[in-house]
Amino acid sequence: MQKTLDDTLDQLYEIEGVEACILYRMDGVSISLRAPGYREHLLETMFWLEKQIKHVLGEMNKEGLQETIFYFRKNRILIAPSSRSTVLVTIAEADANQQLVSLETLRATKIIEGCVA
Numbered sequence: 001m002q003k004t005l006d007d008t009l010d011q012l013y014e015i016e017g018v019e020a021c022i023l024y025r026m027d028g029v030s031i032s033l034r035a036p037g038y039r040e041h042l043l044e045t046m047f048w049l050e051k052q053i054k055h056v057l058g059e060m061n062k063e064g065l066q067e068t069i070f071y072f073r074k075n076r077i078l079i080a081p082s083s084r085s086t087v088l089v090t091i092a093e094a095d096a097n098q099q100l101v102s103l104e105t106l107r108a109t110k111i112i113e114g115c116v117a
Contacts, residue, residue, distance in 0.1 A: 017096020
């Protein structure tokens with residue numbers, strides 16, 4: 001099960017233009033991370049996400065959204081719940097193929113749901 005989860009995150013991370021993918025618990029604690037070495041802007045984004053994830057998920061539930069996209073600095077941040085207790089965040093460059101990243105993120109959430117549930 002852990003191998004499937006790791007493979008899923010690795011495949012998402014390998015998409016051109018994806019800078020990071022992070023699996024968070026609903027309370028904002030990161031469970032698993034795929035990112036290049038130290039990059040200050042990614043660290044700032046991750047700190048912002050940790051503080052905001054609970055609030056964002058609450059708003060998504062209230063509005064009935066399956067996913068949401070934020071633009072933060074020069075990145076596009078896709079947030080998609082992946083189970084009752086986790087959320088998958090994909091951070092992509094602004095010029096990355098938005099449809100591909102969105103579809104692959106949603107595909108990954110289905111796989112993660114099967115691993116976590």
